[in-house]
Every structure is written in C-alpha cells, then in structure tokens.
Amino acid sequence: MTRITTIGFDADDTLWHNERFFRMTQQQFAELLGDYTDKETLMARLLEAEKRNLGQYGFGIKGFVLSMIETAIEVTQQRVPASVIAQLLAAGQDMLRHPIELLPHAQDAIAALAPSHRLVLITKGDLLDQERKLAQSGLGEMFDAVEIVSNKTAPVYAEIFSRHGDGPEAALMVGNSMRSDVIPPIMAGGWGVHVPHGLEWEIEWAETPGDHPRFRAIAHLGELSDLVGWIDGS
Known part of the structure; x- marks a missing residue:
C-alpha cells in the first residue's frame, strides 16, 4: 500500500x-x-x-x-x-x-499531521472571501500550499496532488462534501475521507461510495491522525 x-x-x-x-x-x-x-x-x-x-x-x-x-x-x-x-x-x-469559528479538533488535527505530511488547503469559492477566512482562522502557516479552485473535479485533484506531492495515489483528501471532497479524489486515484458537518447544501449531496477500498468516514477531525497512521501502516 x-x-x-x-x-x-x-x-x-x-x-x-x-x-x-x-x-x-x-x-x-x-x-x-x-x-x-x-x-x-x-x-x-x-x-x-x-x-x-x-x-x-x-x-x-x-x-x-x-x-x-x-x-x-x-x-x-x-x-x-x-x-x-x-x-x-x-x-x-x-x-x-462574519468572524471565523473553527470546528472542534480542526487545529489539533492539522498540528498533528503537519510535521510528517505535506498539507494542502483545497477550497472553492470567492478568492477574496476564502483568503479572508484562512487569514482569520490562524491556520494558514500550517499549510504547505493553498489552492482556491473554481470547482473540485478528479483532474483538478490529480493536478494539485502531483504538483504539491507524489501524485494522487499517495494523497488523501478530507472534507464534509461527498460530491466535492470525497468522490473526485477517489476517482483521481487517491483516498477520500468524509467528515460530516451536520448541515449540507443540497447541491453538494452525493451517494456514499460504498465499500470502495479508498473511502473512509470519520466522526470528526480528531480521528484523522489515527486513520492516516493506519493507512501508512504505522
């Protein structure tokens, strides 16, 4: 693996x-x-x-x-x-x-993984607004790269993970949207990890990719570090 x-x-x-x-x-x-x-x-x-x-x-x-x-x-x-x-x-x-309100475990999850992995923030939306949010979050310096894209597709993920890493096969994407954060990176050859938020925009809804070997779901970001460790075999 x-x-x-x-x-x-x-x-x-x-x-x-x-x-x-x-x-x-x-x-x-x-x-x-x-x-x-x-x-x-x-x-x-x-x-x-x-x-x-x-x-x-x-x-x-x-x-x-x-x-x-x-x-x-x-x-x-x-x-x-x-x-x-x-x-x-x-x-x-x-x-x-509106002020940024971090979700539980967000900062700790990033801090735990930053020393051992390249971290890339991959988000879509208005450039100025996303830059504002990242600046206010206090998390910006923990990322090795930031990508603000117009849409999240398998080719977009493949290009980003090749440019900032060792290709999609050695990459994992985590997010709350099955349609944007989970299915496309899996289609690109990477891992897709779903972390539910509770509120979901209807446009972002998609079927769970079932028993796909590179799909995982976690209850919250506090479980991410252990999952990555398991995948890495450590």
Missing part, C-alpha cells in the same frame, strides 16, 4: 463553520419575501437559481446573494421593493464580515 505523503483539507464546514450562516440568511430571505410566496416554494426557486448560476458566478457568498436577488425579482414578478434588495445586499455583506 502506497504511503500517504500529502493530505488535502477542505475549508468550509470542514475546518470552520460556513453553511449555518447561509441557513440564517435564507431564513431572513424567507421573512422578507413572506408576503409573496411560502418558504418552501421560495427555497426551491432559490436552489434552482443557484444551480443555474454556478457556471457564471461560481461558488460563494456573492453568487448566493445574486441568486437571492434574482429569485426575489422572479417571485414578485419584478415588483420587489428596492428596500428588500438593499436588505439582501446588507445580509450578504454581513456574511462576508
């Missing part, structure tokens, strides 16, 4: 909280548009807009805010008050300013 020399970490909802701030803003969105449609319909329309806009706006808060504004225009038949648009913009700005 090839020894793991490079470990990739997802950022949002793996190292720090993220999705819960989207949920809070969605609740505010539903309250602002409550006179025009019910929450279930509004959330379904918003999800459709987000899926439709990913190719143009990418992942992150800015694309989310633009999708809310687009949805508000649609469900009100272009009668949404300017005051509502202003509040949606303000909500997005609040999200961009």
Whole structure:
C-alpha cells in the first residue's frame, strides 16, 4: 500500500463553520419575501437559481446573494421593493464580515499531521472571501500550499496532488462534501475521507461510495491522525 505523503483539507464546514450562516440568511430571505410566496416554494426557486448560476458566478457568498436577488425579482414578478434588495445586499455583506469559528479538533488535527505530511488547503469559492477566512482562522502557516479552485473535479485533484506531492495515489483528501471532497479524489486515484458537518447544501449531496477500498468516514477531525497512521501502516 502506497504511503500517504500529502493530505488535502477542505475549508468550509470542514475546518470552520460556513453553511449555518447561509441557513440564517435564507431564513431572513424567507421573512422578507413572506408576503409573496411560502418558504418552501421560495427555497426551491432559490436552489434552482443557484444551480443555474454556478457556471457564471461560481461558488460563494456573492453568487448566493445574486441568486437571492434574482429569485426575489422572479417571485414578485419584478415588483420587489428596492428596500428588500438593499436588505439582501446588507445580509450578504454581513456574511462576508462574519468572524471565523473553527470546528472542534480542526487545529489539533492539522498540528498533528503537519510535521510528517505535506498539507494542502483545497477550497472553492470567492478568492477574496476564502483568503479572508484562512487569514482569520490562524491556520494558514500550517499549510504547505493553498489552492482556491473554481470547482473540485478528479483532474483538478490529480493536478494539485502531483504538483504539491507524489501524485494522487499517495494523497488523501478530507472534507464534509461527498460530491466535492470525497468522490473526485477517489476517482483521481487517491483516498477520500468524509467528515460530516451536520448541515449540507443540497447541491453538494452525493451517494456514499460504498465499500470502495479508498473511502473512509470519520466522526470528526480528531480521528484523522489515527486513520492516516493506519493507512501508512504505522
């Protein structure tokens, strides 16, 4: 079995909280548009807009805010008050300013693995926002490299793990998204480790890769170091 020399970490909802701030803003969105449609319909329309806009706006808060504004225009038949648009913009700005809250075991897991493995932060979303989060997290200096990508696919992982390590076969990726953090690195030839967060964006949902020999699941990041040790045979 090839020894793991490079470990990739997802950022949002793996190292720090993220999705819960989207949920809070969605609740505010539903309250602002409550006179025009019910929450279930509004959330379904918003999800459709987000899926439709990913190719143009990418992942992150800015694309989310633009999708809310687009949805508000649609469900009100272009009668949404300017005051509502202003509040949606303000909500997005609040999200961009929100302090980083590390998840349990995140810092300890990185500190335990940094001396023995090359660590790469691999995240997607808005460049400025992700750089802000990393700077505030205090974890930046523990990583050997940071990659902020537009999407996470098998070729992207293969290229990153070849450039920053010994190829995907000697790499492991850990994250909360089955679709983005687990399945693509496995398809590239590496290990995919799922660490659940509890809140999951529907777009990031995917089936568990079952009994694939390079798939593992852990309850929290505190279990990661032991798992890597087991894979390495130590």
